[in-house]
Amino acid sequence: MLKVALLGAGKMGISHLAILNAHPQVEVVGVCDTSKMTNEFLSKYGKFNCFTDHKVMINEVKPDAVVVAVPTKFHYTIIKDLLEKNIHVFAEKPFCLTADEGSELVKLAALKKLVNQVGYHNKFVGTFREMKKIVNSDALGDIYHFTGEAYGPVVVNKKQDTWRSDPSEGGGCLLDYASHVIDLINDILSPVAESKGSLLKSVYSKNVEDAVYSLLTLSSGVSGVLSVNWSDDTYRKMSTSVTVVGTKGKIISDANELKVYFKEKTPDSYSKGWNVKYVTDLTEEVDYYLRGEEYSAQMDYFARACLGKVPNSINTFESAWYTDRAISLIKKSSSL
C-alpha cells in the first residue's frame, strides 16, 4: 500500500481525494486544508484524518507521497519542503509561478530520485495520445503549422473575487486555461521556444486576462497560433483542441473526437482521406470513474510510479517547467 496525503481540499483536491480513496493500492493517511468546515465534513462523513497545518500532518502521518492541490503561489515552498523530506509529489497545474522556482524543483526531484508529476490530465485523454502517435509518425509530411485552442465559461460576468482573479496567486486565463493547451503543444510537437507577439485581453476581469492570443515558435522550428478564452459562454464546459497541419495531411483533435486527413500513405487502421475516431474507441476503462477517465488514469499512473511499477515519464516536473517557461515568454511578449 502507498501512503498518500492530500494538501488542499478545494475543487480539484476533493476530486483527487475521492479517486485516491477508491484506489485499491492507496491508503489516504491525511488531508490538510485551511477551512475548518471542509475538515469537519471530511472527518465526520469520510473518516479522514484532517489537519490545518501541513507540517504537522507530514510529521504525524509520514506519507510516502503527497498530492499538492493548493493555489499555485504556495507550490514552490511546499513542494521543496516535501522533496527535502524524501516524499513523492503530485502537484496540480500550473507548476510554479516563475521558471526559476520550477527549475530548482526539477533538479531537486532528480537528485533525490523522487517521483514527480503535474496534473495536466489531457495527456491521459485517448484522442490526444493518439494524436501524438500520428504526429510522431511521418504520415503528415513536413509539419508547418499548428493551432492550439481552449474556450469555456469560467468568468462570464464582472463580479469575480477569488484567487482566480489575482495574478499573484496564479489566477488568470494564461496560467489556468492556456497552460493546458501549451502543455499539449509542448508534448505533441515540441516545447515552445519563442513568442513572436501576444495579446492578453481582459474581458470581464479587472486584474487578470480573460483571453490569450499568441504567435509561437517551437524548438523544432514549427510555428503556430494559440487562441484561448475563458469568458466564452457559448461553451457549456471547457473545450480544448489542437490542429496540426503538414504537407501530407492534417489532424484536428479535441478531448472527444479526432479527425485526421491523409493525402498519401497512412498509419495502420487509417485510410486515405478523412478518418474520424472517437474517445470511446481510444479510452481504456478505469476501476473508478469521476468526471473523466483521465483523472483516474493520471492518479493511477502516479501511484504505480511511486510503487515502482511504471516509469515516471508522463507529466514530469520537467515537462511542466517547459510550460511555465512558455507562459513567461508569452507574458513578456505581450508587454513589448
Next chain:
Amino acid sequence: MERILFGDNQFFAVNHISDEKSRAQAIKFKDDHAIIRTLDYAIDAGINTFMCTTHDRISNICDFIRKNPARYEKFSIYPCMPYAHKYANAVTELGVVGALREYTPGNFFGSIFKGGVAYLAKDYLSIMELLVDAELKMFKGIRTPVIFLQNVITDLLLGLGMSDVLKAFHDYVIKKHNAEPGFITMNMPKLLTALNDAGIQNPIICASINKAGFRMSGGKEIYEETLRSKEVRVIAMQVLAGGSISAKEALEYVCSLPNIQSILFGASSQGNIQETASLIHHYDHALK
C-alpha cells in the same frame, strides 16, 4: 417505472463524442418550443417519462406542462439533481462557502455557520436537504415519482466513502417528497455494494450499460455479473456508447440483459425517437 425513458442531453448540448454536434444541438434547441415539440414526439412514440437535470431551462418546460394538463395527463418527470455545472461554476466564482450561501435560501447558512463551523454535525445534512428542496421547486404540481442524484455527486460521495450522505439523501426523498430515490453512477457494482452496506435494499440505479463497455468502470463482466446476481432496479443509459455502435446492435445487447427495468435514451428527431422505441419493443418481444 416505464420500459423506455426519454432523456435530455440533446436539449442542453451534452454530447459525449463531438463538440460540433453539441453546438448543432445548442442551435437546434435554442427555443423552448423546440424542446416541447421533441417531448411531444416522444409521447407520440408511447414514452411518458422524461428524465432530466434540474437545468434552469427545465422550469420553462414545467410551466408549459402545468398549463396544458390534458396533453400531459400521463406525463411524469424524473428530476436528476443537481445540475452540476451550475454549482461547479459557482464554486469557481464564489468558493465553496460562497456557492452554498448563494443556493441555500434565506440566512440559514449564515446562522448555522458562525465562525465557519457548524454547531451540529447534523447541520451538514440539513444543507443537503435545503438544496434538494430548492432544486425541486420548479417541478411543483408535476408528478416526480423518482428523484435522482446525479453521477458526479453520487460518485464523489462513493469515492469519499460517504455512504451516510447517500443514505441521508435516500431517506429524505422518501420522507419529505414521497418519491423513490434513485442514483446515477458510472460505478454501478461499487455503488450497489456501498448502498447495501448502508442498509439500502433493491435501490434504483441508473448506469452506463452498453455493448462497447464504455463508462462501465471495472469492466463489462462485473456489470453483467451484478445484473445476474444482485437485487437492484437498473436503468441503462448511454446504451449507444455515445454513438460508437449501431443502434440495432446496441439495443439487442441491452434488451438481452437480465434485471434492466428501463432504458434511457435521448434523440433530437422524430424519426430517431420512433426507431429507437420500436427497436426496443422488437428486441423485448423477440428475446422474451
